Amino acid sequence: MKTCKNTLLCAVLIIFSLPLGCGKTMDEDVVQPVKSMYNQKDATALKTAAANVRQVRSALMIYAANSANSEYPSDTDVYDYQSLGEILPSANLPQDIAGLMWDPTAGIKYSSDGVSFTFKVRALTKKSEIITATVAGVKW
Structure with a gap:
């Protein structure tokens, strides 16, 4: 239940703070990440941010164990x-990334090989663009 409350709080904060703070509509917030993926500088920054997120794998x-x-x-x-966010090494973010958020659409898969975690991270650039990276391959 705690996770549900945290997720709901995050959703409310994202819905209300980002569009108002950036002066953009909700439609622009949906379209902008797609545009950002074609901007090489943002793509490189996101790759670096995703590499930083990989540091929390252990x-x-x-935590799971x-x-x-x-x-x-x-x-x-x-x-x-909240716990994982505190572990996140946000101090090592590239200069054009303003912050990282965990994406609640992450998944967990069980198989005969074990458990595989896939999680997504959203990066907020200083241009107020939201871009997303998927970090996978965490094996149990």
Whole structure:
């Protein structure tokens, strides 16, 4: 339930703060990330930001392994956004990235090989553009 509240709070903050703070409509917030992916400078900055996010993989694994709920981590155990956000090395972000946010559309897959985590990160550029990176390959 805690995760649901955090996710809802994030959604409310994103909906109300970004469009108003940037002076853009919701439609522009949806279209702009697609445009950003074709801007080489932003794409490079996002790649660097995603590399920084990969630094939290071991912390993510430890967090999941310490879950007291079950032998395998559940969505709630893994995606405690507040805890992971505190681990995120935001100080190492490239200059044109203003901040990173966890994307709540991340997924978890169970297979005979084990558990694979896929999570998405949103980067907010200083131009107020939102671009998204997927970080995958975290194996349990």
